[in-house]
Amino acid sequence: MKRRSFVSGVTATALAASAAPAHSAPQRIGMSDVERLQQRFAEVIASDHRHGGQLGIEQKAASLADSALRLQESGSATQRVRGYLYGCAAAFRSSAMWAAIDGRRFDDAMVHMREAQALAEMAGDPAIKFRIWSHAGTMYRHMGRPTQALSANNVARGLHITRRDPLFASLGLARQMAIHGVARDPTGTQRTHDEAQSAMDRASRGEYRPVWLNAFYDQAELDSLALSAHLSLGQYEKAEYHAYRCLAGLRPSMRRSKAITTTRLAHAQLEQGAVDAATDTAMSVPTDAATQHPRVALMLRDFGTRLTEIAPSSTSASTWTDYARTTWRTAK
Template identity: 70%
Template sequence: MSATRNHALEAWMEMHGHSSNTLAEAVNQAIGDLTGRLGGLDGSSVRGWKAGRVRWPKSATRRALEDVTGLPATALGFVPRGRTPSTPAPPQQKDPDMKRRILVGGIAAAATAAAAAHGPAAQRRIGMSDVDRLQKRFAEIIASDHRHGGQLGIEQKAAALGDEALNLQNAGNASQRVRGSLYAAAAAFRSSAMWAAIDGRRYDVANTHMREAQALAEMSGDQAIKFRIWSHAGTMYRHMGRPADALAANDVARNLHLTRRDPLFASLGLARQGAIHGTAQNRTSTRRAFEQAQDAMVRADPADYRPGWMIAFYDQAELDSLALSAHLALGDYTTAEFHAHRCLSARRPHMVRSRAITTTRLAHAQLAQGAADAATATAMKVPADTATQHARVTRMLQEFGAALRATAKGSTTVQTWTEHAATWRTTA
């Protein structure tokens, strides 16, 4: 019998911009994370999957592929040994929307098959255990973001998990509470995809994720995830140099009644407002916003329940990080350096990406005060993998190098930095 092409996998790869070689590399890395040893796949391995020559990859490879895509192997068109496909595979389509429907349809088929395997009912009951499983995957996305940030793989995985959460809406019967939670989970994943795109400076894609996340959040009614999405939107516009739009978006977040109920959310909204005012060169509003943010943080009760994404990153160190950004934009380099040191002293270990950003900003503040040697020593503390693989950090370090060459031209300090940056290029 001739092999049947795996159209579901092909659709996922094309939708997420993967070639056979790049997917093989991603799966090899995931195998390394699982087993401690990189996988040995190459483009021909993936082409074998797409052609249907390999219908059920080995267990470690299968698990790694599921980690990369955020989807079960059956939803990607693979068939367990001893089974045959119950329906013929659909023809490959050129329309992107159709590709998404093919993929989601594959997930639905897998969910239906799982339900049939557990009993005679046509549909299974979707409950909070399904939501809890998604929330665990969301926590993994958050942790990955804090370690790596801005990576295309994080964005793609978060988007795929959002699709999985949406698919559960049609995979069985559920209470209104569960349905609301599923929409909130889908919105949360989309907001993480949005943030990864922002952090990687892929703003057009981030805007698309934002629209989808906003619609899902409205259907969920979840105030916390609405806050996250609109607050991220404010940050996106700030990075794009559009402070008026940034303030408008951030105001949507700040005007949610959640901020009146919980001072910590109010504090985050005010701190991000202060960062926007810094970009807009409004010194008085910047100072007032951070004073109010600090006051709100003091009033926040640590014992109050908050979603995991909020607990994972917002604290005094993050407030100082935003103040550092604002005062750096204002040209108040002494105050910026103060906030940088205070931020770094309190940064939690898992905030790898954020520590690199703060360190780079500190180097800029020191260089602007004429301390070229100290600034260079600071910039050299940024880990090589972050310096080369995180778009925002890479750009900031390139700007640092340009400023250093302009202010200390011909010095041994410039030579030291040039040689150090060259080692990043050889190890990237």
């Protein structure tokens, strides 16, 4: 699959990006150009953690990937610098892919995935290869295809970087855990949770790692993935436990993650019969996330549907209906 992507996925963008004006003076491309792109990548990551799933983030990341490819054609560079530029382009494409996944635009995510895979092969960067294949596993999980999700995530987990760095191993295992949840495999879920936790505990805190990994993967994210897995399994008490652990450990910048976790907590409470508490939790999700983040908005609508099924005549159901009507009408 990766080789097929390499042959076909990058061709259109690479050709379009190569159209530099014939009269332009040659220039030397160096590490300072790479560093500027890496700074833009850090900005994309920060924007994703604040907002997530937005079409604007996807488009910006894709545009920056094309800019990195155009830079390849604008002058001379060492092979090392060219490798870094392909790595930057792959990183931007993987962020475009993630924004599309988060926004439930799965067809677009597939396109970005193929492009990102091809660029990562040209870069020869195992960290960005891991990110892309791990994202692919998450994409298939959200699409309800656990077999394909496991296969894609296994590609990420099979990379040498997971043997060299336990934090990469931990993330691969944590995402495997969430896939086992969708596959209704409680034994696999518990096993991979324990292995992910063990790997995280072994990880050195001072080691250099890519900005995208440092920006999000920690104990709170592991608990977030455990929350997702236990919700899928219908183990609502365990899900609630991990939700509270996640919320207690989330960094203030992780606004998107906080909204998702809070919404999942409301589902876990509702399924345990805590109707009033669940409604209060759901209504505490910030309005901008509730109305503008596609995944959060969908989960909250599902919450409202389930609330009316469980307690159709309750005060909480009435309160939620009024709240939802006002919130979504105001957002239009």
